[in-house]
Amino acid sequence: xxxxxxxxxxxxxxxxxxxxxxxxxxxxxxxxxxxxxxxxxxxxxxxxxxxxxxxxxxxxxxxxxxxxxxxxxxxxxxxxxxxxxxxxxxxxxxxxxxxxxxxxxxxxxxxxxxxxxxxxxxxxxxxxxxxxxxxxxxxxxxxxxxxxxxxxxxxxxxxxxxxxxxxxxxxxxxxxxxxxxxxxxxxxxxxxxxxxxxxxxxxxxxxxxxxxxxxxxxxxxxxxxxxxxxxxxxxxxxxxxxxxxxxxxxxxxxxxxxxxxxxxxxxxxxxxxxxxxxxxxxxxxxxxxxxxxxxxxxxxxxxxxxxxxxxxxxxxxxxxxxx
Amino acid sequence: xxxxxxxxxxxxxxxxxxxxxxxxxxxxxxxxxxxxxxxxxxxxxxxxxxxxxxxxxxxxxxxxxxxxxxxxxxxxxxxxxxxxxxxxxxxxxxxxxxxxxxxxxxxxxxxxxxxxxxxxxxxxxxxxxxxxxxxxxxxxxxxxxxxxxxxxxxxxxxxxxxxxxxxxxxxxxxxxxxxxxxxxxxxxxxxxxxxxxxxxxxxxxxxxxxxxxxxxxxxxxxxxxxxxxxxxxxxxxxxxxxxxxxxxxxxxxxxxxxxxxxxxxxxxxxxxxxxxxxxxxxxxxxxxxxxxxxxxxxxxxxxxxxxxxxxxxxxxxxxxxxxxxxxxxxxxxxxxxxxxxxxxxxxxxxxxxxxxxxxxxxxxxxxxxxxxxxxxxxxxxxxxxxxxxxxxxxxxxxxxxxxxxxxxxxxxxxxxxxxxxxxxxxxxxxxxxxxxxxxxxxxxxxxxxxxxxxxxxxxxxxxxxxxxxxxxxxxxxxxxxxxxxxxxxxxxxxxxxxxxxxxxxxxxxxxxxxxxxxxxxxxxxxxxxxxxxxxxxxxxxxxxxxxxxxxxxxxxxxxxxxxxxxxxxxxxxxxxxxxxxxxxxxxxxxxxxxxxxxxxxxxxxxxxxx
Ligand SMILES: Cc1cc2nc3c(=O)[nH]c(=O)nc-3n(C[C@H](O)[C@H](O)[C@H](O)COP(=O)(O)OP(=O)(O)OC[C@H]3O[C@@H](n4cnc5c(N)ncnc54)[C@H](O)[C@@H]3O)c2cc1C
Ligand SMILES: Cc1ncc(C[n+]2csc(CCOP(=O)(O)OP(=O)(O)O)c2C)c(N)n1
Ligand code: SF4
Ligand code: SF4
Ligand code: SF4
Numbered sequence: 040x041x042x043x044x045x046x047x048x049x050x051x052x053x054x055x056x057x058x059x060x061x062x063x064x065x066x067x068x069x070x071x072x073x074x075x076x077x078x079x080x081x082x083x084x085x086x087x088x089x090x091x092x093x094x095x096x097x098x099x100x101x102x103x104x105x106x107x108x109x110x111x112x113x114x115x116x117x118x119x120x121x122x123x124x125x126x127x128x129x130x131x132x133x134x135x136x137x138x139x140x141x142x143x144x145x146x147x148x149x150x151x152x153x154x155x156x157x158x159x160x161x162x163x164x165x166x167x168x169x170x171x172x173x174x175x176x177x178x179x180x181x182x183x184x185x186x187x188x189x190x191x192x193x194x195x196x197x198x199x200x201x202x203x204x205x206x207x208x209x210x211x212x213x214x215x216x217x218x219x220x221x222x223x224x225x226x227x228x229x230x231x232x233x234x235x236x237x238x239x240x241x242x243x244x245x246x247x248x249x250x251x252x253x254x255x256x257x258x259x260x261x262x263x264x265x266x267x268x269x270x271x272x273x274x275x276x277x278x279x280x281x282x283x284x285x286x287x288x289x290x291x292x293x294x295x296x297x298x299x300x301x302x303x304x305x306x307x308x309x310x311x312x313x314x315x316x317x318x319x320x321x322x323x324x325x326x327x328x329x330x331x332x333x334x335x336x337x338x339x340x341x342x343x344x345x346x347x348x349x350x351x352x353x354x355x356x357x358x359x360x361x362x
Numbered sequence: 363x364x365x366x367x368x369x370x371x372x373x374x375x376x377x378x379x380x381x382x383x384x385x386x387x388x389x390x391x392x393x394x395x396x397x398x399x400x401x402x403x404x405x406x407x408x409x410x411x412x413x414x415x416x417x418x419x420x421x422x423x424x425x426x427x428x429x430x431x432x433x434x435x436x437x438x439x440x441x442x443x444x445x446x447x448x449x450x451x452x453x454x455x456x457x458x459x460x461x462x463x464x465x466x467x468x469x470x471x472x473x474x475x476x477x478x479x480x481x482x483x484x485x486x487x488x489x490x491x492x493x494x495x496x497x498x499x500x501x502x503x504x505x506x507x508x509x510x511x512x513x514x515x516x517x518x519x520x521x522x523x524x525x526x527x528x529x530x531x532x533x534x535x536x537x538x539x540x541x542x543x544x545x546x547x548x549x550x551x552x553x554x555x556x557x558x559x560x561x562x563x564x565x566x567x568x569x570x571x572x573x574x575x576x577x578x579x580x581x582x583x584x585x586x587x588x589x590x591x592x593x594x595x596x597x598x599x600x601x602x603x604x605x606x607x608x609x610x611x612x613x614x615x616x617x618x619x620x621x622x623x624x625x626x627x628x629x630x631x632x633x634x635x636x637x638x639x640x641x642x643x644x645x646x647x648x649x650x651x652x653x654x655x656x657x658x659x660x661x662x663x664x665x666x667x668x669x670x671x672x673x674x675x676x677x678x679x680x681x682x683x684x685x686x687x688x689x690x691x692x693x694x695x696x697x698x699x700x701x702x703x704x705x706x707x708x709x710x711x712x713x714x715x716x717x718x719x720x721x722x723x724x725x726x727x728x729x730x731x732x733x734x735x736x737x738x739x740x741x742x743x744x745x746x747x748x749x750x751x752x753x754x755x756x757x758x759x760x761x762x763x764x765x766x767x768x769x770x771x772x773x774x775x776x777x778x779x780x781x782x783x784x785x786x787x788x789x790x791x792x793x794x795x796x797x798x799x800x801x802x803x804x805x806x807x808x809x810x811x812x813x814x815x816x817x818x819x820x821x822x823x824x825x826x827x828x829x830x831x832x833x834x835x836x837x838x839x840x841x842x843x844x845x846x847x848x849x850x851x852x853x854x855x856x857x858x859x860x861x862x863x864x865x866x867x868x869x870x871x872x873x874x875x876x877x878x879x880x881x882x883x884x885x886x887x888x889x890x891x892x893x894x895x896x897x898x899x900x901x902x903x904x905x906x907x908x909x910x911x912x913x914x915x916x917x918x919x920x921x922x923x924x925x926x927x928x929x930x931x932x933x934x935x936x937x938x939x940x941x942x943x944x945x946x947x948x949x950x951x952x953x954x955x956x957x958x959x960x961x962x963x964x965x966x967x968x969x970x971x972x
Pocket of ligand 5: 923
């Protein structure tokens with residue numbers, strides 16, 4: 040069953056038939072020259088913190104999306120990074136909106152473009168984890184249910200960072216935030232299962248450490264009609280209490296410890312893991328961040344068990360319902 | 363570092379931006395929409411020079427990979443591996459020869475200290491630099507020879523002529539580097555054929571004689587003159603050489619056998635190991651007895667034993683210390699063992715016993731290890747009354763040689779750096795330099811090659827008008843372990859002599875691949891002839907091995923810094939298709955991601971004083 044057929048508001052290019060190639064596991068060997076020749080749509084001079092994962096994410100998403108993109112940003116760090124009136128850090132049209140309203144605003148812009156007969160532009164909704172997992176969840180669910188023509192991106196820095204590191208439902212267990220001074224007790228909400236339950240045409244996770252995989256998925260999502268969702272883990276040096284230079288390293292470790300598996304889901308039903316993790320212990324990821332410094336060996340073991348369980352579930356999905 | 367005035371043009375980043383509010387009105391699609399979040403267009407965050415935030419700054423700085431200073435011949439290892447990995451084999455071979463005119467030889471007999479420092483060690487094993495060197499060396503033999511450089515006219519000849527004593531690797535390397543720079547080098551050797559120990563000592567199963575001959579003919583073609591069969595001190599006096607040439611390079615090696623100093627040494631069947639090898643290497647018929655006892659633990663001992671084995675004898679090597687102290691290249695010891703050579707350690711000869719004027723046995727005394735001696739190895743101490751007779755039909759003495767410098771004026775001494783001291787004046791002798799086994803800390807081929815290169819460096823400076831002491835001082839700028847090719851091509855990007863170790867390598871970017879090893883003849887097959895044992899790498903293996911190199915500390919233009927900078931300010935320099943990068947420091951926040959994600963430590967973060 041293809042949801043795309045049911046409500047696809049506008050058939051753009053069909054999803055590429057051939058599955059995107061498994062991302063190069065070990066990029067950038069000496070001879071493997073990687074040249075991403077696209078233009079930049081994110082200017083220097085933004086006020087993102089040094090080493091901001093969200094900033095690097097936007098840079099690569101826009102390079103893949105191209106100039107025909109309208110960005111919708113609700114309250115979050117990126118509302119600041121994108122520039123203070125009247126200055127802009129993005130060279131594509133950017134619309135700021137209320138915290139809970141991003142998906143509704145995107146729906147409206149999509150409708151407006153349609154009415155004007157614009158067939159080229161794509162709407163990219165760019166929201167933090169607070170705005171996605173918590174406060175924007177109902178408007179997001181509504182837009183997914185209507186299969187609005189948008190690419191919704193959650194850059195997940197695992198807390199409300201813009202207002203000073205308060206926990207969200209994306210904050211992982213054990214993590215320190217100002218509102219969980221002893222470490223968070225609850226599990227991280229599984230947003231991908233919520234999204235795929237809406238049976239949207241395309242949902243995927245990407246990582247800053249795997250730029251080819253990221254680019255392929257964003258390009259694929261760009262050219263599909265209907266609601267698409269991409270999750271990108273965005274290390275935040277001040278919020279995670281980590282080195283600003285380790286943003287990419289932590290992204291890579293998150294993938295390799297199976298904390299942030301990379302996969303894609305079509306129509307909510309067919310799953311495919313795109314990067315095989317190196318299966319490192321979660322401790323490798325946790326130990327490099329101050330927000331986990333209060334964990335003891337038992338906590339780490341519990342987290343490892345949970346990660347292994349989640350991975351087994353995902354693995355089974357990809358085996359039983361392969362893409 | 364905020365600059366007072368600066369024109370900021372958002373168009374630099376998006377040529378499609380509307381130029382004014384009027385243009386922005388009535389847009390039809392997303393591409394026409396204004397850039398600002400509300401309807402006021404124009405303002406760009408480029409006004410905010412975030413470079414003022416940082417206190418560390420990234421700098422592109424190529425440094426020195428650990429393999430490089432360990433190569434006694436000073437090869438630009440990373441450089442030729444890079445070319446080979448990119449499929450530019452011929453250029454790789456030429457780059458290699460720029461530093462070493464004996465790559466096919468060194469690729470066979472070198473003890474490859476370069477590999478022991480390789481940062482790949484923990485990631486599948488050190489890069490097989492040595493075997494790749496052989497592949498490239500053999501390739502170089504099939505390439506057109508280097509053209510001799512133009513020489514100075516006849517009149518200036520004496521002033522551009524250098525005499526070299528000894529046509530071993532040190533002498534020939536020096537001559538070759540000089541010839542390439544248009545300086546006339548005349549090499550004297552008492553042997554009928556050039557090559558030194560490479561010709562007379564190392565047997566063909568390790569270094570085929572045609573390979574050596576081809577390599578030497580390349581050197582001669584570059585404009586080197588050989589005078590063979592001429593012994594300095596007998597056929598021509600050293601002082602005559604000095605007056606006929608501007609400079610003299612002493613490279614006559616270690617050839618005077620050291621006497622064992624035990625009774626029975628002159629019995630029939632006792633032979634100097636180097637003489638034994640020399641006769642074999644010149645193709646003479648040599649027939650050792652059934653049992654040959656080889657005395658010594660160096661390369662000569664290993665080759666005597668392995669050669670004797672190939673001539674139908676059963677060799678036994680006796681050495682007075684233990685295996686760990688043997689000066690021979692460990693691989694050669696292993697090969698000897700694999701082929702069936704027997705070893706007895708902690709044994710020293712006390713007497714050679716004979717029967718009817720011929721050797722019959724070696725009387726040995728057992729030893730134990732005592733205090734370390736000057737070389738740092740533990741001294742063998744003979745144990746009282748622990749004698750033992752070992753039957754022998756042939757005894758080969760391989761206990762080392764000394765230099766024979768009797769042709770020099772008495773009292774002259776050689777310094778470690780190659781300078782020659784005259785105690786009568788208290789000064790360095792002008793225009794005379796020594797190298798190869800005579801001076802190097804390790805008596806090995808690659809060291810000889812490196813010292814020949816250093817000699818050429820000093821002599822060239824002297825011939826171009828510097829004083830002798832100024833010329834000698836040049837050595838400091840040109841340590842033999844550094845590539846001349848690299849030194850001469852200094853420039854952008856800067857190269858520092860800082861050596862990067864494995865902590866500067868980002869292993870995440872490299873797959874763990876195992877080191878390749880070369881095929882070899884089976885031991886049964888090997889001992890049947892003097893055919894080369896090691897089969898070397900084929901093209902595919904050599905290239906795959908070159909791809910394993912990390913290119914430590916040398917930017918390979920992988921684009922990682924460009925890809926991972928969150929600010930997008932690492933850029934390819936305008937006009938360059940790829941390869942050269944620059945960082946817009948007006949905006950760099952100093953996060954350090956570029957340096958951390960550089961696979962090879964080619965970016966340094968340096969502190970800024972603000
Ligand atoms: C059997 C053996 C095996 C070896 N195996 C290895 C190995 O596997 N790997 C390695 O790295 N090293 C090895 N070595 C050491 C290596 O061969 C030497 O370090 C190297 O050859 C030294 O080079 P050189 O140019 O200083 O002198 P040499 O190679 O000794 O050349 C000196 C030349 O000077 C000539 N000469 C001497 N006196 C006079 C004179 N008065 N007039 C004219 N000519 C003269 C000699 O005939 C000789 O040709 C081995 C040595 C031996 C003996
Ligand atoms: C309705 C509403 N509540 C609270 C705020 C204050 N606020 C602004 S940004 C922010 C945090 C956003 O967190 P998240 O979505 O995770 O993005 P991040 O800042 O971490 O990038 C909050 C609470 C707001 N702007 N509007
Ligand atoms: S990886 Fe390459 S550059 Fe680095 S030490 Fe080894 S051979 Fe040299
Ligand atoms: S990654 Fe970019 S911002 Fe960070 S230090 Fe390097 S050049 Fe500067
Ligand atoms: S990351 Fe790659 S391109 Fe950048 S300096 Fe290092 S080797 Fe060169």
